[in-house]
Structure formats: structure tokens, C-alpha cells
Amino acid sequence: MGSYGSYVITSSVPSPDSDPHPGQLLALLGADVLGRHLSLRGHRVRHVRYCAKCPCPPPCHDLPALTAQARGERVQRSFLSLWQAGVWEQRELPGPRCEPCGRNLHETEVRGRCGYCAAPCNGTYCHMCERPQDAEHLAALRCVRCGQVPVRTTTRRLVLPLERWRERLVAYHAMDRAQAREPEAVGGRRQRAVLHTYLSELLGRELPAVPVSQEDGHGVPIPLAGWKGHVLDSWFSGAVGYAEAVAASLGRTGQWEETSGRSRVEKAPRIIDFAGVGQVFSHAVLRPVVLLALGAPELPNVVVGHEAARPPAGTPSAGRGTPEEAPDADALRFHLCLTGFGPEWGTASARAYADTVATVLTGGLETWTDTVLDLLAEDFGSTVPAAAPEGPPAAERGELMRRAERSLAAGSFSLQRAAEEFATVVDRAVADLQPLRRLRAAGRYSAYEARLVAHVELLASCAVAAGPLMPGWSAFLTGHLSIGPDEERGRMRSPAAGGTTRLVPAGARLPESVPAYFHEHMQVP
Template sequence: MITRAFDRSAMSWSYEMHLQPMLSATDIEGLPFGSVFGSVPAHTVSKRHAHQDGEMFIVLAGKAVVVLGEEERVLGPGEVVHLSPFGFHEIRNDFDEPFDIVSVFWEHIPSAVAVLEKSPPRDQLAERSLVFCPPPTPNGGLHLGHLAGPYVRADMLARALRSMGREARYVTGTDDHQSYVAAAARLRGTTPAEVATAEGDAIVATLRSAGVTIDRLTRPAGDPGHAARIRELLDKVAASPAAKEEERATAYCPTCALSLHQAFARGRCAHCDAASDGEICEACGRPNEARELSAAHCRICGTEAVTRTERALWLDLDAYAAELREYLRLAHTPPDLLTLVERLLDEGLPAYRLGRTTEWGVDLGDGQALDAWADLALTFLDAARTESEQNGPARIALFLGYDNSFYYAVLLPVLAFAAGLADHLPAAFVTNQFLHLGDEKFSTSRGHAVWADDALAAAGPDAVRLALLREAPEGRVTRITAERAGQLTEDPLYRAAHAWLDGFAASAGEDGAVVPGTGAWTDVHREFYRYLNLATRQLDGLLLPESFSARSYVDQLESFVSRCAEFRAAEQALRATPSLAEEARTSLALEYLAAKVFAALAWPVTPGLAQRVWEWLGLPGEPVREADWTFLPSGTRCAAPAPAAASGHA
């Protein structure tokens, strides 16, 4: 006889609860399940997670809320609940006693696979989405490193969502009130407003040239109502018990008579020793105060920084640590971002200065303006709130560079908590690292850059987008060589797609081609049609914000084109055999269907080429991504020339 007893002293901490092994196949040969005793302490929540196993909780003692997906049930002693494979679940113990259970779990792969088949990726997408991108700083033009980060990737997601019948709006702007704009104005001998307007106009034009469709554009310096709206939100923040006026030591340049912060300060990070500006280190993502930098000096004149006392409004970020942890637990937060924020939370969040001694920005009186990053966060919340009021609630996905992690994953949520706007925070963060040119970061000051406008003029937006999505710095630094940047139209997918599409012209007459209806099917035809639908579902899975990957999407799209080209090559003999005329009709109908599928799947990546293919097939509007692909109507006329040859640039 084998026995086990519930023993709190024998428990270890896992899944954010106490667990103790019970019985498994290592104890009893052939036992088809595993089991553990578990206990969730009072007023805590277990880790939200999913797995391929089926699972059953048997409640021994206590009460708690068991959550499975969107369902919640309060369970008590003697009750049992079944949790299906891949269902995200957690235990929320809001009560004063521990919640003790037995968990029995087993693996049944057919059940797990059936759950996945019943829940295709697109069913998990919200009906309305807001896709936010950090507004670029208008102190210079955009290079390929900028575009490779959030901007083209976010547009890829927004286009894909729209092609699936979801409403998706792309929101970005220009970060006009950044200290980098004021610093650039000083160095150029002009005004910050002139820099923000001229450079901001150029940035917006570049984004649109790259095929980025912007639905809401925030331009604070040119918006007469911006300051009033932001001050209204700031008043709510200032009313928080965590906000108060304080006098603190501040870095200062006596030569320029400048309060040194952000772009005006330069030195080395006290945490990682990398070169850093004030308030944030791009290398390690950690916040600082300019006076904490080693070898701190004025960026304008090079004078070594001194300190002086300044009075300003400060916000105690650590006062909202518990709310921040809970928010990040529920939102999708990538591992690199979560690692940084959890480390900062464990160390204790610093206080953040909301007012800066500067003339540029939202005026707060007494020679101060709102901190540029606080302005940016409140602008985000103002835009999200306005979108909700005008168009209804939406799920927000925020694309951002890892170097901005602190501002978007800490400062933004805390300001939202303080202002009572937590409902307008991102539900998912999608991060990126840096794209390097060769072995070094793109650098405007050193001229180590390939300018986006030059690349777009030389290769066209499709080739630029494809190259940047293929090399997207997702989860790691990626690199593009100067030679590769000069040969963007040589991308293997770019060339293969054009070669395959040009092949349609070879089989068409002078007036184009007529799409046949299907006839007799072979096993090859059946499996190719199955492939078109399965490939679409696989690519759909890469478009969930939680699993978004531009790099993987491009790789699979390239494989799709290769598969279509192989299908054509293998079917040539069949199409030339008179006795197989009925099978030949199906073969051709399937290939034209593949062109339709390609147009929809390629639309997020190469919208110019995709649109031309769609129109060449006689289809109206923009490409539509069907869940189950329907054939082109028999008799559809595809006018010459073939789509890839219709324009010099894809």
C-alpha cells in the first residue's frame, strides 16, 4: 500500500503557490496521471498559465475563485473542477484561509490537438484594436534602424488585422516636446518649435512613403488644445498622495545656465558603465537622474556638471508597485521587458520628476515645463481615451523599443493609475531591440546610417519593408550590412515572388488569362488546397500580439512562394496531357487561388505588390484574408500584364 499525506512543511514554491508531490508513474508503474497537493495562501493569486495536460482540482479546504479563460467559479471543500488543455487558468484566493487542493493531471494528445483545432488563431483576435507606436523624436530624419523597430512591424499587424475583417487603427505621432528637440535647436541656432515642425513633417512623410498608414497622428507642438488636455490629466496625477513638491539636488551647467536632464546631460551609466544621457540608459534600460551619471557633463558646451537645488513635482512610483505588478501579470509582457521591470520592482522604483526647469514643453509656470516623458505618457493616455470615446473600446497593442521599456512599462502605467485611466493601458507589449549597420548601432551624429528616404527612393517601399521585416530585431540585436542595404531588391522572397508571378504571363494570351472552374481532383490537388488553408492558419498565429514575429512571418511567406512554384513545376506535365483536361482545370484554378492567397498573406509585408496582384485577379478593394479559401469565379479574366511586371518597384 502506498500512501501520501498533505504536509505543509514538505511543500515547495512553484506556480506562485505551495506544491507537494503526491502520486505519479515514478511511484506506481503504469499510473496514467500525475498528482500534487497544492495550497494557495490567503489573499494571493497563483500564476496564470496553460499546458497541454488536462487537469482536475479537488478542493480539500478553503474557498477561492478558479479562473479558466473568461470563466470564474468560487469553489469550496468537496467540489471538483476540470481544466481543459491549453486553457489559461489561475486561482485567486481573496479569502482569509489557505485554499488547499489536490491537482490530478494527465496528457492526452488527441484532446490537446482538438482544442487547438477548435480555436484557430484569428478567433483570439479582438474585434477592435489600437496599434500604438512610440512617436519618433523630431530632431532629425529616420534611418533604416528607426523603421526596423516598431514602425513597419506595427503597420504589418494593423494591415493584417484589417484584412481579417477586424477594425484596427494605427496611432503614432511626433514627440515634439522632447529635450532632444530643444537641444537640437540650441545646437542649430534656431527654435524648438521650428525644429519640431520641420523634422516632424519630414518624419511623417517618410513613414507614409514606407506604406505606414497612420489613423491618428499626435503632433503636440501644432495642437492648440494639447497643453490644456495634458494639464488636466496632470492635475489628476498631482492630486495623488504619491505626488508632492520637493527640493532635490539637480545636475546643472553653470556655463550655459542650464538645468541638465535627458538630452542636455551626458556621462556614463552608474549601473552598466555604458555611455548614457540623463534619465535613461539605452544599453541596460534602467532609469537614472542626470546627477547620478559618472563624468556627467553638459552636452551643449562640454562643461562638467555641478549640482544645485531645484524644486519640482515628484511622483513616488514605488507607491504603485503592487498595482504595477498586477497589471503586468495580466497584460502580455515579453520576457526581456518583464525581466527589467521585475528587477526594478524588486530593487524599489525611484521617484520621478514631473516638472523640468526648461522653456520647452507644456508650461507649468515658475520657469518649469512638464517632463517630456511624462508628456509622452499622458499624450498616449489622452489619445487612447479619445479613441475609446469616439470609436468604442479597443484592445491596445503597444510596439516599442527595449530602450524605452522604463517609460512605457513603468512610468506610463503609474501615471495611468494616478490619473484614473488604467482602462486605457496596453493589453500587450511588443518589443524590439536594435538593428545595427554592420557591427555598430545606426548613428546620425557619426553619419553611420542608411537614410530611409534614400532607401525608399532607390528600392521602393515593398523591398525596404521586406528587408526590415526579415531582419527585425525581435528579442535580439540584428544586423544589416551596407552592401545588403544597397541591394534590397535582391531579397530571395522578393525575387522568388516576382519570378512566380511573372510565370502567369507566360501561360496567358495577349489579352490576359481566363480562370477556369475546377474539374477533377487528384491527391496532389487535395493536399495543395489543404496546404493553402493550413499555411494561412500558421501565419495567422504569428499575428497575435502575444506571439507576433515579423521574421518568422517572412520566412513562412517565402516557404509559401516556394511551395507554389513547386506546385506549378510539378503540374506542367499534367496540364499538357489531353486526357487529363479535367484535372488540368483544377490545377490552374488552384494556382490562381494561390495567387489570391498570396496577395492577402503578402499584404501586410509588401502592400504594393499585393494590391497589384489583387487587382490583376479582378478582386475589389484591398486584399481580404479568408479563414477558408474560396476559388475565383469561373471565367474571371485576369488582364495582362502579370502583376509583378506592372511596376518597376514592388
């Protein structure tokens, strides 16, 4: 590969306004996996994290720190520029009021059931179906502070009428979708298809007017006469923080250190934005409209949602609970990639996690590793034979990196697809251990030797390919197999060479065994 690109990957931290749940980690996990994958492929990557209060980059990004006052002033300037441009409207909106608490309630201060899927949610977005909510129409409405049923009232609000921006929003996502057809994005478009199905359904009806003002004692004050005691909603502060964080990061892209000996073609950095559970409307609709209104040139090229986190319609919500044991970090990463987590963690989720560990990781990956090293130790003194790899594992190895590249390419990124393909490779490898033993028992030593070498190479390739998904286990096994970082990076950059270049050369001496990395979890009854 002779050309390398630049990427800015953005993800938000979990919002303090929403109920905490494991699904909020998916945006950070997806951004981390894509960043690792692109870095191993030789691309230059910058990960920008942000929140409703301010940009939140890692210390190495050296973005300027702002005081709360300075941040508030920047948000107010952006608000005023849109006010002068006629973006905001004043409307009288219906809303809830809690008489026992003596106050009008913000959308995040009520709980009820979604008017579309009946899942529990607040008055902003449903974490199950991702649709925007209206506190006026939530079923079983309650105040989160006292649990009482609010009464209906009318309040003065400033709103962003999204319907006005329909044409520009449709045009933006049409461009976004076209960019997903770049060569690197061929195959694995399920993630993009789910997002665009969601957008098509949303755009099939009138878009809502989203309030930007609220009555509250804290927050960035609205800098308009007659609006004392009203503050700007955190979603707008988050959009401004996002724009400033990305702009500051893009201003530094030319300062990335070049790597000697590489041929690079400089292109404008691609911006990949990750939305967690319950954030798709904000990331794919609300924020792009604000950025368009502000005239920001730095809109995401791709918005990545998480289809695995949204259960099929009608799926009942699990009750809250805790897993029986603390999870392994890599096991939890892999399980999140494979299945996604909805807004609730309960008995069903804990059982599914234990099943992933037992079937794919301990019963699959570690059983396969132990068997291959045992056979190599018993029959070849733990020294890799000189035979060329043959049999189904050799063919599987030839496709592994290409499938990983398709699943983790920026334009077609899918955590679930990448994890599913990895699990499928492990399942097939474990199933092939029986034919491998039959060759050994039948005395077909040449075929047995070539097939065992194929298993060694496939195992090594899995250890390299799993780097973005399970970095701890990948480093653990590549270390035991004596695969150096340069070999890993070279393999990731040249997936087409996966069928010809051996990671573990003939004559290499491998350990007789490796310690267990994952531990099984108690099955939840």
C-alpha cells in the same frame, strides 16, 4: 465569423528629444499593419496617434483641437491633482552641469554610453537595451551643445517614485499577460514573451524615481509656488495627451457605422498600444503608473514592443550612413517587419536591406510570379485550368491564412513572425518550381496541371495575406489577378476556408506577365 470587435490602436510619433533613427518608425508601422489586418477581418478599428504636446489623430477622427494654452492648462490640472494626492516627491538629485554653456543639463542634453550595454545613448533610455538611464552614471558623458565634459552638481527636482507603484504595476501586467491568452491569441507569443522577460528583469531590482520637473525656458510651467523657471517634462505631457486622446476616441466608439447583414457582439473596445525602439520603459512602466495614479479607466489591454529591433547583447553598433538608393516603400515596410531597425542605420543595415530585396522580393517573390505566369501562358494560353490544386503548394496554401491570423492577432502580434512566415512560404514556393518543371518535362501533364493550379492559388493567397505588410504590392498583384476587394476581405475573415475556396477560378484569364514592382539595390561592400 459572426462576431466583430472594436479596437483602439495607439502609437506615438517620434520624440523630438531623441536621436532620429529608422527604429522609431516601428510603432507606426506595427499599428498600421495591425489596423489593416483587423479591418480586413471585419473589426472596427480606430488609430489614435499622440505626442508629448497633444493628441494627434487623423482629421477623420474629429477630436477637438486645443490651443497651446488650453493644452498646458489641462496638463497643469492633471499635475496638481497628483500633487494633492501625494504622488510627486521633491528630491535633491545629482546631475550634469555644463560650465561653458553656463547651465544645468537635462537628461536629453547629454550623450554617453549606457551603463548596462555600453551602447551610445542619452540620459533617458537606451535605445539598444531599453533600460532607463541615469545621467549621473553614463560613461563618457558629453554636453550635446558644446561637446565638453559636464561637471557634477545637485539640483532640486520633482520625481515620480516608481517603487511605490510596484504592486499595482505587477498586477496590471499580470492582467495584460492573461488577456494575451484569449482564443485569438493562440500561438505566436514570442513578442509578448520578450516584453515580459524585459519587465521581469526590470522588476527584479528597485524601480527608479523618474524626474518630472526640469529647469528650462520652454514647456508647461509647474503651477506651484517656489518653482518659477521649472517646467514639466514632456513625458508627463505625453501621458496626459495619451489619456485624453484615448478617452475622446472611446467616447465615439458607439458612432461607428454598422454594416448591414452582420451579427455583432458589442464588447468594450480593446486598446492596443505600440511602443517603438527606446520606448518600452515609457509605454510599459512609466505611463501605466501615471494612468493608474490619475484613475484613468482606459489603460492598454496589450502593450506591443519590438523584439526584432533589439540586437543580441554585445552586438556592436553600426556607424551612421545612408543607403545607396532610395528604398521602395513596400520593400522597406517588409524589411522593417522582418528584421526591425536598431537606432543606427549604417553599412550593415543597408546591406541587410539590399539582401532582403534581392532574396525575398525580387529573387523570390517576383521570380516565382514570373515563372508561374510564364508556364501558364506557354501551356494553357494564360487560362487557369479546371484541375483541382494538388501538391505541396496546395497544402501550404491551406495553412497560410491561419498562420497569418496567429501572427497578426492583437494579443500575440508580431511583425517579425508574420514577415518570417511570409518569406518562408515564398522560399518553399520557389524551391517547388524545380519539381513542377520536372513533371512537365516527364510528360506527367495531369499532375503538372494540378500543381501549377496550386501555385496560382498560393500566389493569389500570398497577395491577399500580404495586404497588411505590403499594401501597395498586394493591391498591385491582386489587381492583375482580378481578385476583388470583397473576395480579399472574405478570405481574411474566413482563414479556415483557405484550403477549399479558390481565389482564381477555373477559366480565369491571367496576364502573360506583370511589370516588376520592386527594384534591386546596389550591394554595399
